[in-house]
Amino acid sequence: EDPVGTGAVEDGYDYSKGDFVEHACRYCGIHNPACVARCNVPSCRKWFCNSRGNTSGSHIVNHLVRAKHKEVCLHKDSPLGETILECYNCGCRNVFLLGFISAKAENVVVLLCREPCLSVNALKDMNWDLSQWCPLIDDRCFLSWLVKVPSEQEQLRARQISAQQINKVEELWKTNPDASLEDLEKPGVDDEPQPVVLKYEDAYQYQNVFAPLIKLEADYDKMMKESQSKDNVTVRWDIGLNKKRVAYFVFPKEDNELRLVPGDELRLRYPGDSSHPTWQSVGHVIKLTAQEEVALELRASQGVPTELNVGFSVDFVWKSTSFDRMQGAMKTFAVDETSVSGYIYHHLLGHEVEHQIIRNTLPRRFGAPGLPELNASQVLAVKSVLQKPVSLIQGPPGTGKTVTSAAIVYHMAKQGQGQVLVCAPSNVAVDQLAEKISSTGLKVVRLCAKSREAVSSPVEHLTLHYQVRHLDTSEKSELHKLQQLKDEQGELSSSDEKKYKALKRATEREILQSADVICCTCVGAGDPRLSNFRFRQVLIDESTQATEPECLIPLVLGVKQVVLVGDHCQLGPVIMCKKAARAGLAQSLFERLVILGVKPFRLQVQYRMHPCLSEFPSNCFYEGTLQNGVTVNERQSSGIDFPWPVPNRPMFFYVQMGQEEISASGTSYLNRTEAANVEKIVTTFLRSGVVPSQIGVITPYEGQRAYIVNYMARNGSLRQQLYKEIEVASVDSFQGREKDYIILSCVRSNEHQGIGFLNDPRRLNVALTRARYGIVILGNPKVLSKQPLWNSLLTHYKEHECLVEGPLNNLKQSMVQFQKPKKIYN
Amino acid sequence: NVEVRQKVMNVDPKEQEDFDRELKALLQESLESRKSEARSRLPLNMMVPMNVLEGSKDSRATESESGEETVDEEGGNAGGSSKVRVKVLMKKGHKQQTRQMLIPADSSIVQSTKQQEAAELEE
Ligand SMILES: [Zn+2]
Ligand SMILES: [Zn+2]
Ligand SMILES: [Zn+2]
Structure with a gap:
């Protein structure tokens, strides 16, 4: 018998050719249909067998666990036929939750999920025996009567794969889903990429180093996003103001690595049934509601199955745009000698260059109209920047770097060197800066990506797409007429569409040309609509959160004077691909220039934190140079009756001994005791007169973030709505933001392992500098004190009698012993 | 029939521990993610x-x-x-x-x- 036609040998299967059979186990090659199952994740769809080989779990279970995939389909020639395993009652396909139950009377079995179906009381009254639920995955294997374990013979003839090889190939599949085990042996796969260096011979060498790193990151990003497909999505329909269809649905983010953001492109699909045809359309995310619902504006206007609500599927549509633009910028940097000035070219590559001064007549005063008065260090910053072709401005938390940047841009624009380009890696930062600059009276245009035009923006009136629509021209203008027609009908005839596009392009160009300042994200600077523009002066805010190639995009448009604003003592760019991060892609241009000896100009007066709160960060991260621009009185929370252990010192470290647990993807953590105490603290704040919008809960771990949100929703003793309004976020996502009161949950608490994320001093800096009025830190001093920086933080709190334990209404100083710090952090 | 010597199962205990930890995490997370689902809305x-x-x-x-x-x-x-x-x-x-x-x-x-x-x- 040769069920798959591979050319039979004696015992029925030709194992050596196993890899050529579609349903062969991707680890070992076994392809007996009764013994294999297919991973049902759309981007994966690989087959695996149910034998253990040399590993602790069977191959299929191994794959599901290592890849965090959770759905499985059986082979068409298996006893159950081609079947996606799912809960008979609710359709849940997570095999880790599924198990069989049998009917009390008949010889009938059925798959049922453990949560919630198994615990639904109503089921107990029916004819099912719920007490004997037996899991689908037992002893790290699928039930062998459902997916057979290959015979001893079959196993011995199969490829012998080790656990290490499995881990490696799973890692490889994340970037190259078609890779085979043989690829593991090929040179290059396991090689670490060439790391970044401080100095480069020329822009070609620069490109040779960075291009592969960007490629790695792009491949990883693509893999990550395309594996996020979801089935069984329930949709509700709406119509936007622009008459476009908007679909609302929950896109569960089980894997904590991917966060949808407005502007992302998704594909919504309906697989079709007896009375509805197959349908699909792509659309852009226009917002995320507070209930974590996604609003997707569809491109299709006709044929949308709005009469249906269930059974939809959603895929992520990955775009290479941002990575392409980085690669493009590096190429331009190398081949086009007018892309940046000679001085900047050599400076960026780390070459020794003769000091240069820009001879400009300096303004009489360095402030700008519409902005708050500048302090001494801000004035000095503006002054020094205006005279230098390359400058770095370091803005510690709350030191007014947006105002300083706006003042710099104002004076640059007044120098008559042409338009100024202002960028930042994030849309939020660009919006903030655009608003500030616009308040000086300069003509600002905020250029948004086409995919974000439907996303609401606090500076809508400054955006290019808004200005195009509201250009103050006569009602009869052709563009307006066509626009109206398009809005009403949804589309135009092809000749009208052509005319419309040409007119729109011309208008966009006109508006852009008449601006003093153009603001966009770094990636946005690569927008084709700017391709014919040249910018001699460029300011990049938050530049320490951008990768070098990202920073390069706005620079290669002819820059002669560049200002990089940021803070290398706070968190850098997020790099998802570990290999690329290890090779140094996470180091920003700002940071490299600092290491090369460029001294950043530091803003020194902070206007955010209560002086008690700024003391430790100032000493620890900024050599004690941070001065307070706010007084204790200005940060006194009058009328708030909160049990601070030391009155007038609104901070404490709340000693927690609860255990950490692994959560989410197996790479994240949570801590139940801390979560419970976070809720108590939040409740106490609320009772004492603080409103939800004043409170921020931050934690380094996504697992804990999700857990706290859930915990407060279920266990909060005050009105539900109050807890819903409280922002619970990761430390990283809170960079650049502030709240009156911050509660920091550290999570990590174990005897032997490390403290992971908390090890990064920059993350600690960010966490400690978000609060204006008060901060509460929850953590385990025994564990944290092993790390020198945490040790000194704990010592600081102890010395001020702010290291406490016990119930909130009766906090007592803690006598917990610290451990000796292990090594000095470099 | 070919006689092949009995294969020795050789599972590295560290690998097993590592695997079990990840498996447990997946299970735990799967359960957590479903617990929040409203039981009342559940169809029968x-x-x-x-x-x-x-x-x-x-x-x-x-x-x-x-x-x-x-x-x-x-x-x-x-x-x-x-x-x-x-x-x-x-x-x-x-x-x-x-x-x-x-x-x-x-x-x-x-x-x-x-x-x-x-x-x-x-x-
Ligand atoms: Zn898979
Ligand atoms: Zn196998
Ligand atoms: Zn179910």
């Missing part, structure tokens, strides 16, 4: 459809034939332990259907049914 579609189950003469039983064949053929492999024929109830789209399978008599799901039956007889 668990009535045992008697018409689908009744008699193998029923026309629907033909659907299960291909499945049966595979089972019977493979039946010899498992070392002679006796098997019980069960019907697995599934939904294809919104249609209920069953597939027959042979399950080893000593598997826990069968055991539990037997105990149940025995208990009911005693009553």
